[in-house]
Amino acid sequence: MHMLWGSIPTDLTQDNTRGDDRHEMRDDKSILLVHAAGACDATGFHHADVSAVVRLSTSPNTSHVELIAIGPRAELAAHPAAIGRDPIDLPHCILIPGLTNAHAHLDLTHLGPRPFDADAGFVAWIGGILKARDELATPVADAVRLGIAKSQAGGVVAIGDISGTPEAAQILRDGPLRGIGFLEVFGLGDRAASNWARTLETLESMHAPGDEDAPLRISVQPHAPYSASRDVYDDASSWAATHAMPIATHWSETPAEFEFVAQRTGPMCNFLKRLGIADARALEEFGHGATPIEHVEECVRGTRVIAAHVNHATDNDIDILAQLGATVAYCPRASAYFHHDTMFGPHRYRDMLARGINVALGTDSIICHPAEQADRLSTLDDARLLHARDGLSPQEALALITINGARALGLDESAFVFPHTGAHATLAGLNVVDANGVQGDPATRVMRATTPAEPLEFRLAQRLDARAAVR
Numbered sequence: 401m402h403m404l405w406g407s408i409p410t411d412l413t414q415d416n417t418r419g420d421d422r423h424e425m426r427d428d429k430s431i432l433l434v435h436a437a438g439a440c441d442a443t444g445f446h447h448a449d450v451s452a453v454v455r456l457s458t459s460p461n462t463s464h465v466e467l468i469a470i471g472p473r474a475e476l477a478a479h480p481a482a483i484g485r486d487p488i489d490l491p492h493c494i495l496i497p498g499l500t501n502a503h504a505h506l507d508l509t510h511l512g513p514r515p516f517d518a519d520a521g522f523v524a525w526i527g528g529i530l531k532a533r534d535e536l537a538t539p540v541a542d543a544v545r546l547g548i549a550k551s552q553a554g555g556v557v558a559i560g561d562i563s564g565t566p567e568a569a570q571i572l573r574d575g576p577l578r579g580i581g582f583l584e585v586f587g588l589g590d591r592a593a594s595n596w597a598r599t600l601e602t603l604e605s606m607h608a609p610g611d612e613d614a615p616l617r618i619s620v621q622p623h624a625p626y627s628a629s630r631d632v633y634d635d636a637s638s639w640a641a642t643h644a645m646p647i648a649t650h651w652s653e654t655p656a657e658f659e660f661v662a663q664r665t666g667p668m669c670n671f672l673k674r675l676g677i678a679d680a681r682a683l684e685e686f687g688h689g690a691t692p693i694e695h696v697e698e699c700v701r702g703t704r705v706i707a708a709h710v711n712h713a714t715d716n717d718i719d720i721l722a723q724l725g726a727t728v729a730y731c732p733r734a735s736a737y738f739h740h741d742t743m744f745g746p747h748r749y750r751d752m753l754a755r756g757i758n759v760a761l762g763t764d765s766i767i768c769h770p771a772e773q774a775d776r777l778s779t780l781d782d783a784r785l786l787h788a789r790d791g792l793s794p795q796e797a798l799a800l801i802t803i804n805g806a807r808a809l810g811l812d813e814s815a816f817v818f819p820h821t822g823a824h825a826t827l828a829g830l831n832v833v834d835a836n837g838v839q840g841d842p843a844t845r846v847m848r849a850t851t852p853a854e855p856l857e858f859r860l861a862q863r864l865d866a867r868a869a870v871r
């Protein structure tokens with residue numbers, strides 16, 4: 401449901417706005433009339449040549465936009481909030497709602513894009529990343545702030561971020577993004593209980609009464625079935641369910657993970673032993689032929705799960721995901737970077753969607769992004785990959801980076817779609833995509849363009865300053 405304000409007519413043929421309100425609105429300098437080349441969202445709102453009447457918030461730490469009205473230019477010209485207002489022309493720009501990112505690691509942003517050596521493999525890559533992080537020694541707070549800035553620069557307003565440390569979660573919570581920060585927990589065998597106890601202490605210390613209404617909440621992520629024991633999954637799931645939040649996790653990311661969980665052999669097994677993580681007790685629960693999802697399925701029943709990757713899924717895995725009501729946070733650029741589609745075959749996200757599973761896109765960390773996209777951290781680039789590679793329709797692609805992400809993060813989906821023509825709504829964000837020189841209908845132009853989605857307030861900042869100077 402979209403929120404409707406009483407004083408704004410939703411039927412434009414009937415102007416029942418009180419005269420006082422109309423004059424007040426006309427004099428309000430924070431209200432802008434924007435003419436754009438088009439607008440589209442995931443629910444079928446789709447028009448070329450649109451106008452939007454927007455009230456921009458001046459507070460730097462809120463990411464919401466009051467959309468007084470949006471619609472085809474000819475229809476909106478009669479709207480009381482549009483009449484007599486100087487338009488701002490964005491002739492090549494398409495308006496889209498604020499975006500979601502269902503899986504990110506903002507605290508790795510300072511590492512920047514890095515190459516992947518397919519011959520050395522995933523396990524060697526993890527070792528390289530840990531080493532690079534130690535060498536750079538960038539403060540966590542700086543890395544997370546950089547990640548937040550790059551998210552905003554890519555039109556992302558809501559995030560499911562994995563926080564490697566309590567400090568990372570704290571910075572995220574104090575920032576402008578909404579969504580959930582998932583405090584990450586590892587722990588196999590003898591370490592599992594003490595690691596969980598420490599995480600629980602942090603989680604409890606970060607929670608206060610009234611948090612359920614906070615724009616950004618803190619939950620927990622058991623890292624993956626090969627690095628967090630079933631006891632840790634049990635404890636984390638119970639805690640999250642008690643607080644009415646989802647957990648996040650990495651499921652079914654690599655062939656090495658499948659081999660280790662099912663057979664207790666292979667490069668992941670050797671890596672864990674080398675790190676001293678996989679003691680005899682830790683290894684007991686592996687090697688029984690289960691897929692990673694089957695391995696922890698019972699532990700997470702009754703808790704919402706945001707499962708990152710799921711690069712490979714058996715039919716039974718897909719049944720389990722559907723029964724759990726899980727969200728799959730598919731990270732297309734990350735999967736392509738690690739060549740998972742050549743190892744596993746194409747990702748089954750469309751089978752999952754057809755089965756009623758909520759699929760939302762995530763960026764994963766900036767490490768696996770092409771350098772030319774590293775000025776931002778945005779799921780629009782992942783959606784574009786699916787549109788170009790798989791022919792996913794622009795509207796379906798937009799759903800994966802707006803309403804499906806909102807559903808995963810427990811946010812109001814109506815803040816990520818446009819209201820009916822002329823109606824009033826409060827959105828989580830309003831972006832512009834400069835599609836100059838790109839042909840097609842508005843949604844196709846958004847998917848074919850290579851420019852980032854940019855918050856309207858960023859786009860207009862210079863012009864608004866110029867306007868203020870003239871006055």
Ligand SMILES: [Zn+2]
Pocket residue numbers: 503504505562650708764765
């Ligand atoms: Zn991840």
